[in-house]
Amino acid sequence: MSTTTAAGELDAWRALPAAQQPDWDDPDEVRAVTEELSKAPPLVFAGECDQLKDRLAEVVRGEAFVLQGGDCAETFTGSNADAVRNKLKTLLQMAVVLTYAGSVPVVKIGRMAGQFAKPRSKPTETRDGVTLPAYRGDAVNGFEFTPQARRNDPRRLLQAYHCSAVTLNLCRAFTKGGYADLRQVHAWNQDFVAGSPAGQRYERLAGEIDRALAFMKACGADPEEFHGVEFYSSHEALLLEYERALTRIDSRSGLPYDVSAHFVWIGERTRQLDGAHVEFASRIRNPIGVKLGPTTSPDDALALIDRLNPDGEPGRLTFITRMGAGRIREALPPLIEKVAQSGAPVAWICDPMHGNTFEAPSGHKTRRFDDVLDEVAGFFEVHRALGTHPGGIHIEFTGDDVTECVGGGAAIVEDDLHQRYETACDPRLNRGQSLDLAFMVAEMYRDTH
Ligand SMILES: O=C[C@H](O)[C@H](O)COP(=O)(O)O
Numbered sequence: 001m002s003t004t005t006a007a008g009e010l011d012a013w014r015a016l017p018a019a020q021q022p023d024w025d026d027p028d029e030v031r032a033v034t035e036e037l038s039k040a041p042p043l044v045f046a047g048e049c050d051q052l053k054d055r056l057a058e059v060v061r062g063e064a065f066v067l068q069g070g071d072c073a074e075t076f077t078g079s080n081a082d083a084v085r086n087k088l089k090t091l092l093q094m095a096v097v098l099t100y101a102g103s104v105p106v107v108k109i110g111r112m113a114g115q116f117a118k119p120r121s122k123p124t125e126t127r128d129g130v131t132l133p134a135y136r137g138d139a140v141n142g143f144e145f146t147p148q149a150r151r152n153d154p155r156r157l158l159q160a161y162h163c164s165a166v167t168l169n170l171c172r173a174f175t176k177g178g179y180a181d182l183r184q185v186h187a188w189n190q191d192f193v194a195g196s197p198a199g200q201r202y203e204r205l206a207g208e209i210d211r212a213l214a215f216m217k218a219c220g221a222d223p224e225e226f227h228g229v230e231f232y233s234s235h236e237a238l239l240l241e242y243e244r245a246l247t248r249i250d251s252r253s254g255l256p257y258d259v260s261a262h263f264v265w266i267g268e269r270t271r272q273l274d275g276a277h278v279e280f281a282s283r284i285r286n287p288i289g290v291k292l293g294p295t296t297s298p299d300d301a302l303a304l305i306d307r308l309n310p311d312g313e314p315g316r317l318t319f320i321t322r323m324g325a326g327r328i329r330e331a332l333p334p335l336i337e338k339v340a341q342s343g344a345p346v347a348w349i350c351d352p353m354h355g356n357t358f359e360a361p362s363g364h365k366t367r368r369f370d371d372v373l374d375e376v377a378g379f380f381e382v383h384r385a386l387g388t389h390p391g392g393i394h395i396e397f398t399g400d401d402v403t404e405c406v407g408g409g410a411a412i413v414e415d416d417l418h419q420r421y422e423t424a425c426d427p428r429l430n431r432g433q434s435l436d437l438a439f440m441v442a443e444m445y446r447d448t449h
């Protein structure tokens with residue numbers, strides 16, 4: 001592909017309707033910012049994206065399981081060492097539970113280092129009779145409810161890039177620099193074990209892992225894989241100016257990669273077949289995902305495959321279903337059946353968060369842990385009935401002890417929500433709820449295999 005052709009193709013989305021794009025006041029400022037971004041160093045390398053594609057091909061074949069998660073909306077203030085470490089620690093603990101109790105290799109993908117933009121249901125928000133533009137993520141405007149903060153500011157795209165770089169750098173350091181060494185399984189739990197049932201259950205499992213490691217070492221086995229983990233970054237490719245500015249031609253292959261993250265996905269609100277997001281994603285060579293909600297028809301799924309993975313490359317395309325606990329058992333089977341009949345290689349991941357949000361009487365957006373669990377259970381049941389592979393979960397969680405979702409081992413109730421409700425958008429599982437979920441998913445996995 002020549003560079004000129006590639007540039008033309010990479011910009012084809014500009015002629016199409018693009019949902020959920022901010023109205024920027026000053027096009028010259030947007031141009032200046034994207035120009036600067038287009039010269040900025042890549043955050044990830046094309047070879048790493050290919051490696052993730054290989055891992056996701058293993059998921060398609062039923063040989064591995066994806067754990068993808070992080071904040072609903074990352075924030076600039078949250079891009080600090082403590083918050084990133086806490087999230088990563090929770091992800092590592094969940095992965096260990098799944099790997100050990102589920103006996104399956106886990107592909108670890110953070111919803112981290114780039115998740116700074118949000119699609120919204122409404123363009124505005126009204127509080128006490130005052131209406132302002134909706135918060136669209138730190139990459140676009142500020143969370144504070146003032147006209148100044150809610151102004152769309154393109155310079156925030158640069159800050160999103162820098163916070164992504166900082167976060168990814170920390171993740172790389174933690175996952176490769178010794179912190180993710182399997183011999184640290186107890187250390188990840190240290191600040192947690194005392195009063196928490198999930199922490200205590202984890203501690204018992206960590207003891208078993210210790211013994212297994214000691215046994216292997218005594219047998220002379222101490223593989224490299226035990227001393228660090230592969231970690232990949234991901235976010236919704238929502239702001240097309242940003243994603244386009246970070247798309248580069250890979251010097252090895254001459255092909256375009258979006259170097260803002262290893263994996264990017266198209267959201268439920270932007271997956272129109274004739275829309276700009278699908279067009280853009282069709283041109284980049286990263287592994288990509290598409291969210292599928294309960295109104296998706298089997299023909300929609302096939303058409304998305306045609307557009308996004310016409311060559312049937314295993315690992316290239318992941319469907320992230322988010323049906324809702326009450327819908328998954330009837331909405332998912334027709335999609336899987338038709339896709340399986342077509343022979344297209346697709347990884348199926350369950351997002352049990354986005355179909356299960358409701359508003360508590362206090363006005364907090366929340367989710368019931370039991371609904372989250374029920375959607376995952378439905379996902380496993382459907383795959384078991386059809387003989388297909390439940391390829392992973394995609395969750396919104398944090399490493400902190402927030403009170404945003406109700407239920408779980410610590411039995412948070414609606415009256416507790418106000419105590420630590422810190423999300424900038426949708427409610428996240430806290431650390432205990434995340435670990436509870438990991439144990440239960442590991443059991444489901446074991447029962448299916
Ligand atoms: O995270 C997903 C969406 O951005 C979010 O669910 C939209 O929330 P809203 O319906 O409050 O706009």
Ligand SMILES: C=C(OP(=O)(O)O)C(=O)O
Pocket residue numbers: 072119236266267268269291322354
């Ligand atoms: C907006 C999101 O989800 P969905 O597109 O499934 O609504 C999200 O994952 O942040």
